[in-house]
Amino acid sequence: xxxxLELQRRFAAAVMHPLTKNETMPRRRRDGVANTSxxxxxxxxxxxxxxxxxxxxxxxxxxxxxxxxxxxxxxxLRAIMGSTRFDRLMRDFLTECPSESFSLRNLGxxxxxxxxxxxxYLEPRSQLALDMVRLEWAHIEAFDSGEDPLLDADDLAxxxxxxxxxxxxxxxxxxxxxxxxxxxxxxxxxxxSSDSSSNNASVARKTRHVRRVAxxxxxxxxxAVHRHQNSVYYKRLDREDFRLLxxxxxxxxxxxxxxxxxxxxxIPEDARGPWLQQxxxxxxxxxxxxx
Amino acid sequence: xxxxxxxxxxxxxxxxxxxxxxxxxxxTRKPLVDWFEIISENYMxxxxxPLQVLDQILDQYKVVQHGVSMYxxxxxxxxxxxxxxxxxLVNRTKTPWLSDHLCxxxxxxxxxxxxxxxxxxxxxxxxxxxxxxxxxxFLEIPVVVENVSSYAEYHVSEMTEWEFLNEVVERxxxxxxxxxxxxxxxxxxxxFDPFSYVNAVSAERIAQIHIAGHSKFEKYILxxxxxxxxxxxxxxxxxxxxxxxxxxxxxxxxxxxxxFDEVHxxxxxxxxxxxxxxxxxxxxxxxxxxxxxxx
Ligand SMILES: [Fe+2]
Numbered sequence: 363x364x365x366x367l368e369l370q371r372r373f374a375a376a377v378m379h380p381l382t383k384n385e386t387m388p389r390r391r392r393d394g395v396a397n398t399s400x401x402x403x404x405x406x407x408x409x410x411x412x413x414x415x416x417x418x419x420x421x422x423x424x425x426x427x428x429x430x431x432x433x434x435x436x437x438x439l440r441a442i443m444g445s446t447r448f449d450r451l452m453r454d455f456l457t458e459c460p461s462e463s464f465s466l467r468n469l470g471x472x473x474x475x476x477x478x479x480x481x482x483y484l485e486p487r488s489q490l491a492l493d494m495v496r497l498e499w500a501h502i503e504a505f506d507s508g509e510d511p512l513l514d515a516d517d518l519a520x521x522x523x524x525x526x527x528x529x530x531x532x533x534x535x536x537x538x539x540x541x542x543x544x545x546x547x548x549x550x551x552x553x554x555s556s557d558s559s560s561n562n563a564s565v566a567r568k569t570r571h572v573r574r575v576a577x578x579x580x581x582x583x584x585x586a587v588h589r590h591q592n593s594v595y596y597k598r599l600d601r602e603d604f605r606l607l608x609x610x611x612x613x614x615x616x617x618x619x620x621x622x623x624x625x626x627x628x629i630p631e632d633a634r635g636p637w638l639q640q641x642x643x644x645x646x647x648x649x650x651x652x653x
Numbered sequence: 654x655x656x657x658x659x660x661x662x663x664x665x666x667x668x669x670x671x672x673x674x675x676x677x678x679x680x681t682r683k684p685l686v687d688w689f690e691i692i693s694e695n696y697m698x699x700x701x702x703p704l705q706v707l708d709q710i711l712d713q714y715k716v717v718q719h720g721v722s723m724y725x726x727x728x729x730x731x732x733x734x735x736x737x738x739x740x741x742l743v744n745r746t747k748t749p750w751l752s753d754h755l756c757x758x759x760x761x762x763x764x765x766x767x768x769x770x771x772x773x774x775x776x777x778x779x780x781x782x783x784x785x786x787x788x789x790x791f792l793e794i795p796v797v798v799e800n801v802s803s804y805a806e807y808h809v810s811e812m813t814e815w816e817f818l819n820e821v822v823e824r825x826x827x828x829x830x831x832x833x834x835x836x837x838x839x840x841x842x843x844x845f846d847p848f849s850y851v852n853a854v855s856a857e858r859i860a861q862i863h864i865a866g867h868s869k870f871e872k873y874i875l876x877x878x879x880x881x882x883x884x885x886x887x888x889x890x891x892x893x894x895x896x897x898x899x900x901x902x903x904x905x906x907x908x909x910x911x912x913f914d915e916v917h918x919x920x921x922x923x924x925x926x927x928x929x930x931x932x933x934x935x936x937x938x939x940x941x942x943x944x945x946x947x948x
Binding site: 364365366367369370371373374377378403404405406408409410411413415416417419420423424427428431460461462463464465466467505506507508509531532589592593 | 700808
């Protein structure tokens with residue numbers, strides 16, 4: 363193996379290893395390797411710092427940068443869990459799923475999957491917390507995904523039940539068990555008006571959020587997370603809209619998507635034609651149908 | 654006229670980093686700014702507001718791309734998706750050159766999102782120069798590499814940082830983005846004379862200069878980009894343009910960001926040095942060469 367590759371692997375193993383409770387570099391790692399001897403082997407001390415202390419600067423910097431990014435992406439989850447439990451989840455998730463992308467934007471891409479495999483982290487409000495994670499990730503995707511050219515009126519007129527419609531890459535639909543979008547909007551509004559450099563103020567806000575969130579009653583909702591004029595919006599959907607969009611997004615032909623939408627529907631048979639016309643017209647106005 | 658072969662952008666003047674808190678001010682007030690430096694990674698996306706803002710900026714200003722995750726010194730190959738997105742952005746911005754750091758930061762497909770220090774070895778020279786050449790060939794625009802600030806040195810190093818920098822850029826045949834604040838920070842952390850660095854670096858390859866403020870801790874200095882530029886950094890800047898000629902200069906300010914006008918005013922302080930150097934250059938060539946080579 364090249365010396366350079368070996369050095370980079372050893373340095374990275376130390377830097378990406380979790381910090382201690384006091385946010386310092388552990389003397390011994392979970393795999394039994396002593397950071398003290400690794401640091402001594404790799405890094406020169408200077409007149410003020412040992413090799414260990416110099417390596418520790420990078421270890422701390424790595425985690426603080428990841429934490430800042432992750433906390434920003436999942437501020438809603440943090441409000442639900444409280445900072446202590448959130449911190450543990452964040453540390454363990456990022457230890458098991460370190461970034462595999464050049465962009466920090468993708469840091470939380472595996473979070474939902476990881477939480478489904480490690481449900482204990484979210485108890486006792488698992489469903490609420492998981493709903494929030496799904497909403498916050500959908501928001502990130504809706505924010506900067508592509509926007510394709512719109513389907514024009516002629517294209518729309520020529521579609522039939524066998525056509526497959528393309529929808530905007532930024533559009534996401536979610537089935538949720540709590541109205542987490544109201545909560546997230548509220549949290550973001552409050553965060554936006556606060557002075558982020560004041561630590562005391564943010565601690566006070568956090569405890570209040572946790573209490574209020576605990577009282578949020580469950581409610582089944584369907585949500586479209588989309589973008590209009592470069593702002594992300596949450597739009598409540600009916601059960602039928604949701605099922606229709608869900609199948610269209612999966613690439614199913616229109617006929618099949620419509621059948622799925624009306625399964626066990628309360629919309630009377632004779633009202634379904636006008637309902638469909640109206641819904642397609644309004645989605646077309648949102649610019650959701652693309653070429 | 655360019656002051657050196659890699660410095661085709663002598664006339665670029667003083668730019669500032671495009672940062673989100675200033676978006677609104679820039680778009681509504683349209684301040685007079687020579688150019689903006691953008692962090693490439695913030696715009697290597699498919700759509701949405703950041704690209705809309707970028708397009709509006711591009712309508713009115715010159716933009717230069719600066720990257721933070723190419724990791725020229727990483728042994729692992731760059732992610733093809735990264736290169737593809739970067740090239741798409743290069744086509745959008747028409748950036749005249751592209752900079753990223755002389756560091757490593759990823760290994761085996763895992764990213765630290767940090768600018769980690771290189772061991773100054775001959776193997777690292779070879780690997781890094783090859784990577785820079787590959788990126789330059791793919792992007793088809795000049796690449797310039799920036800010296801990082803560091804807090805650690807390796808036992809295995811076989812040369813000084815400036816020797817390493819010179820060897821890499823020579824073999825890669827690329828330009829240098831000389832960050833004089835980083836030189837100052839590293840000189841304090843590693844106990845060398847920052848002027849030895851500035852005087853030894855291949856001046857004819859300096860295509861751009863970074864200036865910035867930093868934070869001082871008890872035992873080390875951290876490159877935090879959250880303060881005005883300090884006097885010793887201005888002195889290194891003056892010496893650099895004395896050697897390289899007037900060079901596109903950028904002020905970095907990434908944390909505790911003050912108002913746009915404050916950042917801009919701080920950046921424009923560079924003009925007093927740039928103008929003085931330009932005046933010297935218009936003096937007879939022999940005199941300038943003599944002064945530049947004096948140390
Ligand atoms: Fe810099």
